[in-house]
Amino acid sequence: VKTLRTQGEWETIRKLAGRWPVPKNVRVGIGDDAAVVKWPGRHDLLLTSDPLIEGVHFDAQATPRQIGHKAIGRVLSDLAAMGGEPMWALINVAAPPRTKARRIEEIYAGVRRLAARHGLVLVGGDLARSRSLQLHVFAVGRVPAGTAARRRGSRPGDVLYVTGSLGGSRLGKHLAFEPRVREGRWLRAGGWVTAMMDISDGLAGDLRHLLGQSGVGADLQAARIPCAPAARRLRDGRSALTHALCDGEDFELLFTVGPRKAAALESAWAGAFRLKCTRIGVITRSRSTLYLVDECGVKRRCPARGFEHFR
Amino acid sequence: VKTLRTQGEWETIRKLAGRWPVPKNVRVGIGDDAAVVKWPGRHDLLLTSDPLIEGVHFDAQATPRQIGHKAIGRVLSDLAAMGGEPMWALINVAAPPRTKARRIEEIYAGVRRLAARHGLVLVGGDLARSRSLQLHVFAVGRVPAGTAARRRGSRPGDVLYVTGSLGGSRLGKHLAFEPRVREGRWLRAGGWVTAMMDISDGLAGDLRHLLGQSGVGADLQAARIPCAPAARRLRDGRSALTHALCDGEDFELLFTVGPRKAAALESAWAGAFRLKCTRIGVITRSRSTLYLVDECGVKRRCPARGFEHFR
Numbered sequence: 190v191k192t193l194r195t196q197g198e199w200e201t202i203r204k205l206a207g208r209w210p211v212p213k214n215v216r217v218g219i220g221d222d223a224a225v226v227k228w229p230g231r232h233d234l235l236l237t238s239d240p241l242i243e244g245v246h247f248d249a250q251a252t253p254r255q256i257g258h259k260a261i262g263r264v265l266s267d268l269a270a271m272g273g274e275p276m277w278a279l280i281n282v283a284a285p286p287r288t289k290a291r292r293i294e295e296i297y298a299g300v301r302r303l304a305a306r307h308g309l310v311l312v313g314g315d316l317a318r319s320r321s322l323q324l325h326v327f328a329v330g331r332v333p334a335g336t337a338a339r340r341r342g343s344r345p346g347d348v349l350y351v352t353g354s355l356g357g358s359r360l361g362k363h364l365a366f367e368p369r370v371r372e373g374r375w376l377r378a379g380g381w382v383t384a385m386m387d388i389s390d391g392l393a394g395d396l397r398h399l400l401g402q403s404g405v406g407a408d409l410q411a412a413r414i415p416c417a418p419a420a421r422r423l424r425d426g427r428s429a430l431t432h433a434l435c436d437g438e439d440f441e442l443l444f445t446v447g448p449r450k451a452a453a454l455e456s457a458w459a460g461a462f463r464l465k466c467t468r469i470g471v472i473t474r475s476r477s478t479l480y481l482v483d484e485c486g487v488k489r490r491c492p493a494r495g496f497e498h499f500r
Numbered sequence: 501v502k503t504l505r506t507q508g509e510w511e512t513i514r515k516l517a518g519r520w521p522v523p524k525n526v527r528v529g530i531g532d533d534a535a536v537v538k539w540p541g542r543h544d545l546l547l548t549s550d551p552l553i554e555g556v557h558f559d560a561q562a563t564p565r566q567i568g569h570k571a572i573g574r575v576l577s578d579l580a581a582m583g584g585e586p587m588w589a590l591i592n593v594a595a596p597p598r599t600k601a602r603r604i605e606e607i608y609a610g611v612r613r614l615a616a617r618h619g620l621v622l623v624g625g626d627l628a629r630s631r632s633l634q635l636h637v638f639a640v641g642r643v644p645a646g647t648a649a650r651r652r653g654s655r656p657g658d659v660l661y662v663t664g665s666l667g668g669s670r671l672g673k674h675l676a677f678e679p680r681v682r683e684g685r686w687l688r689a690g691g692w693v694t695a696m697m698d699i700s701d702g703l704a705g706d707l708r709h710l711l712g713q714s715g716v717g718a719d720l721q722a723a724r725i726p727c728a729p730a731a732r733r734l735r736d737g738r739s740a741l742t743h744a745l746c747d748g749e750d751f752e753l754l755f756t757v758g759p760r761k762a763a764a765l766e767s768a769w770a771g772a773f774r775l776k777c778t779r780i781g782v783i784t785r786s787r788s789t790l791y792l793v794d795e796c797g798v799k800r801r802c803p804a805r806g807f808e809h810f811r
Contacts, residue, residue, distance in 0.1 A: 193604065194597035198627050201601055205608050209622055215588075224623035226588055226640075230541040238590040238638050240628045277526075277537055279549040281636045286505035290512055293504065297516050311520055312535035316509050317551045320632055325592045327549050327638035329537075 217339060220402070222270035222386055223330065225337045233337060235273040235330035239263040243322040247364065253292050255364035256324070257299025263389070264328035265307050265368035266440045270387040272338040272377020273330035275309035275370060280326050283319030296324070307370045338377045338385035338444070343403035347383050347445035347472040350454075352464055355392055355439045356420025356432030363438035373442055375461060381454050385444035391437040393493035397479060399443065406475035409491065412484050415467045434493040445472055528650060531713070533581035533697055534641065536648045544648060546584040546641035550574040554633040558675065564603050566675035567635070568610025574700070575639035576618050576679035577751045581698040583649040583688020584641035586620035586681060591637050594630030607635070618681045649688045649696035649755070654714035658694050658756035658783040661765075663775055666703055666750045667731025667743035674749035684753055686772060692765050696755035702748040704804035708790060710754065717786035720802060723795050726778045745804040756783055 193201060206219035216233060217225035223237035241247065241260040251259075260280070268275050280300065282293065293316075304311060309328065343349075352369055369387070376382050384403055388395050392414070400407055411430060417439075420432035446454050451468070458466045470482075479491040504512060517530035527544060528536035534548035552558065552571040562570075571591070579586050591611065593604065604627075615622060620639065654660075663680055680698070687693050695714055699706050703725070711718055722741060728750075731743035757765050762779070769777045781793075790802040 191601040192597065193595055193599045193601060193627075193629075196601040201604060202627055204601075205605065208608070209612065212621055215621060215623055218623050219625070224588070224590070226623060228539065228541070229543075230539070232540075234545075234640070236588060236590055236623060236638075236640065238592050238625055238636070240592045240594055240626055240630075240636070242594055242628055242630050244631070245629050277535070277547060279535070279547055279638060281549050281551045283551055283553055283634060284504060286503065288504045290502040290504060290507045290515075293512060294516065297519070301520065310523055310526060312526055312529050312537060312547060314530070314549055315551055316504075316513055317553055318504075318556050319551075319553050319634065320555070321630075323594060323630065323634060325549070325551070325636035325638075327547075327590060327636075329545070329547065329640070 217337065221340050222267040223273065225271065231334055232331040233334050235268055235271050235332060235337065237264050237267040238325065238327045239267065241324040251364055253295030254299035257296040258303050259364050260324040260326050261300050261303045261309065262366055262368045262440060264326045265309065265370055266387040266389065268328060268330040269368050269370045269373030270338065270385055270442060271332060272336065272373050272385065273332050274374060275307045276329045276331055277310050277312045278304060278326055278328045279312060280314035280324060281317070282314065283317050283323040285320060286318055288322065307368065332377065336377060338382050340384055340386045340399045341402040342384035343399060343405050343445040343472045344383060345405055345472050345474045346448045348448060348451040348468055349407055349445050349470040349472060350466055351392065351415065351441055351443050351469050352466050353439070353441040354415040354417040355388065355441060356417050356429060356436050357423050358419065358436055358438040360419040360422060362419065366440040368440060369442045372462060372464065376444060379457065381446055381450060382444045383447055385442060388439040388441050388443050389437060391435045392443065393434040393479065393491055395443060397477065400479065401477050404476055406473040406478040407470050408473055408480045408482050408488065409470040411481045413467060413469045415465065431493065528648065532651050533578040534584065536582065538645070542645055543642040544645050546579055546582050546643060546648065548575050548578040549636065549638045550578065552635040562675055564606030565610035568607040569614050570675050571635040571637050572611050572614045572620065573677055573679045573751065575637045576620065576681055577698045577700065579639060579641040580679050580681040580684030581649065581696055581753060582643060583647065583684045583696065584643050585685060586618045587640045587642055588621050588623045589615060589637055589639045590623060591625035591635060593625065594628050594634040596631060597629055599633065618679065643688065647688060649693050651695055651697050651710045652713040653695035654710060654716050654756040654783045655694060656716055656783050656785045657759045659759055659762040659779055660718055660756050660781040660783060661777055662703070662726065662752055662754050662780050663777050664752040665726040665728040666699065666752060667728050667740060667747050668734050669730065669747055669749040671730040671733060673730065677751040679751060680753045683773060683775065687755060690768065692757055692761060693755040694758055696753060699750040699752050699754050700748060702746045703754065704745040704790065704802055706754060708788065711790065712788050715787055717784040717789040718781050719784055719791045719793050719799065720781040722792045724778060724780045726776065742804065
């Protein structure tokens with residue numbers, strides 16, 4: 190008998206999504222960072238939801254403010270990945286009756302602070318009893334009609350970029366990251382990107398989703414991948430590169446740019462942001478195949494996979 | 501130290517909501533069945549979210565299809581209460597890794613069936629690991645701008661109505677109810693209602709929310725309250741009337757109509773629906789006070805309260 194553990198998260202979602210017809214007013218359904226739906230007027234709506242579960246997305250060491258920050262940061266990162274403007278959010282909080290009221294208030298303080306910084310307004314939600322603490326955040330954003338950045342759209346020859354640095358997020362960044370909302374909107378509004386997504390399940394795993402949806406492959410320059418200092422601090426026998434490829438919860442942006450625009454993008458980026466943006470590889474024709482290229486130019490298949498729930 | 505149990509659901513929400521400024525593009529924020537936000541064009545957006553938690557909203561006897569039905573039914577009932585047209589939904593499913601893939605598929609079959617019947621389209625969501633099964637559904641609906649039915653708006657003299665019958669929902673209806681989407685839209689579109697909400701936490705408790713938001717009171721005619729057959733079948737020493745007042749999860753509509761429109765409403769309703777709609781009382785000036793009137797005309801304060809999480 191197949192269980193969620195044996196079937197896995199992605200296969201389960203793929204099977205469920207396949208049974209659901211996509212009507213005309215839906216531009217992007219299940220499978221991207223956010224859904225894109227049409228609405229009369231000049232904007233499309235972006236819809237996204239993310240869970241934050243005790244023992245999975247945070248543990249007993251996390252402060253209530255960090256929990257609130259991460260819950261909101263996750264949906265903001267989804268909206269950023271589509272190049273969207275955050276609008277409204279709802280939060281369902283499920284918590285044991287013994288939970289201190291003060292703890293819930295502090296979680297909301299974390300929610301409020303990050304949401305306000307990005308113009309996201311909390312307009313509702315629900316509070317219910319549960320065995321452990323879970324937050325489920327639902328967010329609405331918008332983009333000018335037809336302009337949402339998607340995972341689909343990369344073409345062979347496109348240059349692959351990533352913002353910030355990757356790996357070792359569990360040492361702290363996963364509770365304190367800044368969602369790349371400004372950067373995502375800037376990239377989308379400038380018409381720079383051919384495809385974009387955020388890195389939540391690890392560069393290797395998420396890049397495979399982008400490649401799969403675009404029907405292309407990629408050569409990653411191993412030495413160019415920006416490993417975070419935290420990725421080097423984890424002394425568990427695995428290299429910083431492996432952490433950068435596999436760890437997940439970086440909440441950086443991964444995107445591709447047409448080869449003729451790449452130089453102009455790098456220059457414009459440097460003028461707009463202090464955050465670094467690194468060229469890490471190139472899109473190829475080798476459908477859904479991911480290669481790592483070492484400093485001598487030797488190519489090998491990238492064995493790394495991203496994070497999967499249930500496994 | 502205050503906990504969720506000692507402070508209670510409503511007081512916690514009230515405290516959290518009070519700290520959140522409501523910007524201009526939000527018509528209705530926290531505290532109604534759904535949030536109402538402005539959007540350029542002819543429609544307002546309705547946003548709502550509801551959890552469905554194992555051991556709280558359903559138990560081991562519920563079939564997967566019933567679980568899916570109830571999860572979607574709850575948000576549809578919220579949209580119905582605002583007179584809204586269902587548009588899109590996202591579902592977060594949190595489940596233990598040992599969960600059978602087939603069980604998740606069956607839950608989605610229940611989701612799909614009810615959603616399709618009301619034109620609600622699933623466009624995304626998330627699947628994550630958790631100790632017990634939880635579904636969190638987010639839904640978007642719409643109403644012509646400025647026309648959403650609200651809990652606020654009842655005036656002294658208005659006639660109080662309820663659809664269907666109440667009480668004993670735990671014997672089965674809570675897993676199989678039909679959300680009153682058509683009826684809610686009809687009531688809103690015809691301009692019949694001065695205030696409306698759905699009954700999820702019991703007539704007595706929910707009516708108090710409507711009275712509180714409208715700044716009025718009500719006299720309920722005890723003998724007129726439509727008790728469901730299931731409310732009589734529960735042989736637990738409490739009367740059918742007590743069950744109808746307190747049980748919750750009826751998912752019927754509770755609404756008020758101006759006294760001069762009441763007769764016309766009753767006639768138009770009878771022409772439009774087979775579902776019954778019962779006049780159960782009248783709105784009074786006695787702010788937030790709920791009286792029960794017996795068949796001899798004797799008034800007493802209604803002691804019944806609605807369901808509260810955490811208590």
